[in-house]
Amino acid sequence: MCDHGGRISRELSVYYAAMDPSTPFDSVPRRAGTDTYKWDYRPRNARGRDVLPMWVADMDFACPDPVIDALRRRVDHAVFGYTYASDAYRESFVSWQRRRHAWTVDPATLVFAPGVMPAVRSAIIGLTDPGDQVVIQPPVYYPFFDAIVDNGRTLVENPLVQVDGRYQMDLDHLESVISPRTRMLLLCSPHNPVGRVWTRAELERFADIAVRHDLIVVSDEIHADIRRAGVEFTPMVDVGPDIARRTIACHAPSKTFNIAGLPSAHVVIPDSQLRSRFERTLDRLGFGLASPLALVASRAAYDSCESWVDSLNGFFDAQFDRLVREAAALGVPIVRPEGTYLGWLDFRPIQKATGADDEATRRALFEEGGLWLSEGRQFGSQGSGFQRINIATSRALFDDAIGRLGQAVAALTATRDAGARQ
Template sequence: MLISRTVFDQVIERKQTASAKWDAVDQLFQGEDLLPMWVADMDFRAPQPVIDALKERVEHGVFGYPVHSPSVDAAVKHWVKRHYDWEIRESDIVYTSGVVPTISYIIEAFTAVGDEIVIQTPVYYPFYQLVNNNERTLVKNPLRFDGETYTMDLEHLSSVISEKTKMLILCNPHNPVGRVWRKEELEKIAELCVKHDLLLVSDEIHADLVFEGKKHIPIASLSAEVASRTFTCLAPSKTFNLAGLQTSYCVIHNDKYKTRLQKYLKKRFMGMSNSFAELVTEVAYNQGDEWLLALRKYVWDNYLYVKDTLETSMPRLSVLEPEGTYLLWIDCSRLGLTASERKKWLVDEAKVAMNHGEIFGVEGQSFERMNIACPRVTVEEAMRRLKRAYDALTFDS
């Protein structure tokens, strides 16, 4: 059944629903009447089959301790095969309550205090906290930016790996720059990890959100050798707007590593899912394909609208063409404002809340991250506000 774009055009009131995106925005950004275009949280209803399944479970009325169902494993296995042509075993899957907590568990279970962990910046800002809060040593491998796109600097990566380096955290598709790493890029980084005996933690939470002409390749699918050192973190949460239900999983082909992580979770009594998490995973993966196809098209059209609006009426701002995610990376380097001045301008003048690029690392200080997974009218309002503030600026000729 084809999903109409009117499903995504629907404006849903989210204020006063305990929404971090909408109810906390003014306080977090220290402004008033801000339009939230920030955190990676969609303003769309989940697919109807997911909502129907939740209603049925709620109507049952009993929410006791759940037990894992093998049908969830089957749904996950078929999803990754169908979408990424990746063969996994049901026994490779470890269910968790979120990708970020999962990465923290892996860091704690497989590295020691003081060990070096590499991240590729600018990158999803919790990566910094995960390394630092666990008292590991952060090693940065900045991406190369040529003014239009980002690539990996593998020569630099090779130079910063030492005998103390134990792990690399990969972000694919990359948040915030929107790259979907190609096979040859993944092969090169995997080769370095094998050469230096590094564990590879791959955050692939945006794997389903890739645009036409692009293909997500799980790095663990490259070879058995790569798979044996890789922890692939996935979830239906970004794909189907289910983050609040805290559902995710980690695919681990190495049985020794899988057992070690399971023991870590069991020791801390973190092995049980909530009553809704596995339900929504199974239903979304079994019945969400058409919805996802329509979502990608809608988000891409929103990107084209933003791109055209900036080019025609705000030429000192430019947006990188995304290969994946629903997050735009907007280059503000020609705006003539410092990062702190731009932050104040967006909040006080434009009344738009975006994620300021500097939180992703110093390499992102000239950028803003904009979430366009929302109805077109919301994107249009954001552009109107931005244009009004832009027109009030004075530029040197």
């Protein structure tokens, strides 16, 4: 699908020339030509225009210098044999959690996995039986659906509800969908795509249900470190000993430090029996091996990049302020997310006013605006009327995205006006 042979288009290259160096996050390197999903796996639209990709959840920023330096040193060593997750590797993660979340992780409870989704899939395969029910809370990160269904488990939905515009877990409904075949709850915490960072009180109620019904909880905490100022993240394992005993908590440095292409995950499993079943499953699936570069990058990130993450979060705070303001002015409201670098744009008012459906909205964005977002309906039927935007890019490209959003909205409105005149 790569349509420009790795060359950045003339249209977009002007932004690189006009970079404002006042924040490190405006100096985005050219990524086209590095076989990235975001920039190289990108069709032109029907007008022959390069679309601006704001969908896949990685960042355009260079990852922090200490990570690059550590990788350089490792590459200079020039030998890349079989490697394993050492005690020092575990300690980097443990220390980060202590410093950032006041969470004490016992290093003996940590399991390496080559990514969060391999860990989630392994938990489903190894800790449930075919036909068992696994509950998710859509709209939610769409690979969760396939991870359950592909493995012959039964998908059960407990949709999030919006109360005064804010998404919440419907815990009464959760209790009502649990049956004797329910074995596992798959939690997204913080929640992609709606950006909620669940409070301790919410997690306590959720945990209480899991404990009373004897369910395993897989808590995907990959977005834990990207939060708006003043928002606190609560690790599920830290909610209490009863829930810790039944939790598989999945963390990774990939989102926070922009190293998704160097896959690694830290899976915290306090219960020794669950842990050994999980480890056996990883082995059975061939997920035992760790990339030496991924291990080195992860250690450097957790050891030396705290201030970089603080600056990054400050940058996102400001960008989300702008997005909320500018999207609302276009008639596309968005609730400022508490976590993640993903915005959940609400096209329902415009769809209602113009009669456009999801497909017409997608066409307006892609063909008229030249903007490629993640369609809300991918995240479950509850995502209909929404589009997810990834704002982890420079202000110049963000400005471009807002301009394109405006063009798409104008196209939707023009369709309605033309219809009204006929």
